[in-house]
Amino acid sequence: MSTVRIDCELAIIGNGDSIKDASIVYENSKIIYAGEQEHSPESANVIQTKVVTPGFWDSHDHYFGLRKFEYEERFIDPKIKFMRCAWDTKETLLAGVTSVREVGGFGLLLKQSIQEGTITGPRIYAAGSMISMTGGHGDSHSLPAEVFQHFSEKDLIANPIADGVADCLKLVRTHIRSGAEVIKYAASGGVMSEIDPPQYQQYSSEEQHAIVGEAARSEVSVAAHCYGEIGIKTALESGVKTIEHGTYLTEDLCDLMIEKDAILVPTVYTYKGLFDTPEAKDNLPEYGYTKGQLILKTHMTMLKMAVKRGVKIAMGTDIIVTGEYHPIYKHGDNLRELSYLVEGGMTPMAAIISGTQNGPLTLGKRAPKSGLLQTGYDADIVLLHKNPLDDIAVLINRENIQSVIKQGITY
Ligand SMILES: [Zn+2]
Structure with a gap:
């Protein structure tokens, strides 16, 4: 050529x-x-x-193929959900996002479909599914445990459960065997999960060290879904590369992030687009709506502190839906996150750095020459x-x- x-x-x-x-x-x-x-x-x-x-990097995205949040939606055949994602990957790319770090979803399969030219989309660096403990953010708490177990074996996007060091090691190895280029686990409770407050730590220090250590042997970086202070501290001490969300960061933890050269992916877009709208109450399950309102109260204050303190930030949206079912929350709108970063105190140039240069850095030693x-x-x-x-x-x-x-x- x-x-x-x-x-x-x-x-x-x-x-x-x-x-x-x-x-x-x-x-x-x-x-x-x-x-x-x-x-x-x-x-x-x-x-x-x-x-x-x-070309921009969305360092925290999901291709789940879910239109809504009801359980019936989750039980739809994975092949249908997978096909829905073709719309999302195309819109992501046309919006100017040429690389996605997909931290849970169909990313591994979509990556191949895009590389083969079957569908259009960004270059995907995928985690496979998020690793979670029993009762953790990745579990589905109101389902009987056996039903969830059965479901997570059949459905490619359901989060696998691991408890104890041996199970954690096994899952990290299984993910890397499947081609994961980043490992994601839940180090605290979450918002769109039923009974686990985001402030609480999930996984012991021992388990977190095992996850990060095993990934490090293959030079794979680790992303910790994490809201609460103790969970963030434990994740950083375990050596994770990125803190996803980070709502309850403190000034001391910001300094620890800088010392460890860790990166914050604050995913403001998802809180604004999913929880800060007039329709949110009708569209979301009650637990998600209630927890989302709590996060909204503090998240922007945290971001302003992190920006001021000089924490390295990568742009990520955390879009968990497919298609155009939510008017201001959809793939193709990814770069709206940059406006929120500016609202959080960044200059437009700094926001662009977080969406370009800093994206590949979230992959640690495997960072490609991109951005x-x-x-x-x-x-x-x-x-x-x-x-x-x-x-x-x-x-x-x-x-x-x-x-x-x-x-x-x-x-
Ligand atoms: Zn996410």
Whole structure:
């Protein structure tokens, strides 16, 4: 394939730098030049645009294929749910998100379907399903345990249960055997689960060390779903790379995150889109609605503290639904999270860094060369008619996107 050159008024590199009157040149799936236009190599294919950014990373997404939250929905044949996700992956990509760290859902299978060209979507780095303890965030508390056990063996997206070090090791190994590029476990209670308050720690320190240690032997990083203070502390001491959600972070824990070079994925979008709407009460089960309101009270204050304190943050949405059943909560709207990060005290440039450069860092030692407009990196590029540094909301409106390039292919 010959090269393609993009000439633009402004190139936002992804690491905080930007270049005026720039050219980005790529060959096949890799960038071979990113710099000033006057020094750029020639190309027979030149595209003009106003602004370019790297393709974005959603570092906390889910492809579950669930329209609603009732149990009946969960019992629908997994093949139907899987097919629904084709809409979600396509919308994600067209929104400018070229990479997704999928921390629970059909990601492993979707990744292959996308790579084979059967469906359209971002490059997926998947965890498989989240590892949870009995009665934990991944359990379905009102089902008889045997029913849940049966269900989780049949349904590819149900969270498997592991208790004790031996079971935890086995599950991590099983996930890595399935191709997981990140491991996710629940280190605290959750919101969309019935009887486990988000503040409470889940898994002992011993179990958490076992999970992280086993993953580390394969250089796989670990994401801890975590709200409460003690759970966050234990997860960080166990060596997790990312804290997902993090609502009850304290200043001391922010400092510990910086010391450990851990990354916060605050997933504001899901709290705003799912819990902070007039329809929330009708759309959600009562336990989810009640817990969601509690999180909403503190989450933005926590984010402002973390931003001010200098915690490294990666953009992630935590979208748990499929299709267009929730008007302001759906795949394809992923970059709305950047506006919430700005609301949390970031500059537009810092928010863009969290959605580009910081994305691959959530994969630790397995971080791919992605998220930056630099030589040798994946040719993942978003071409824009407007400048998101003037107004980050530019990225929410699809009309502002000229095209999205993923690994050298234009969408
Ligand atoms: Zn999630």
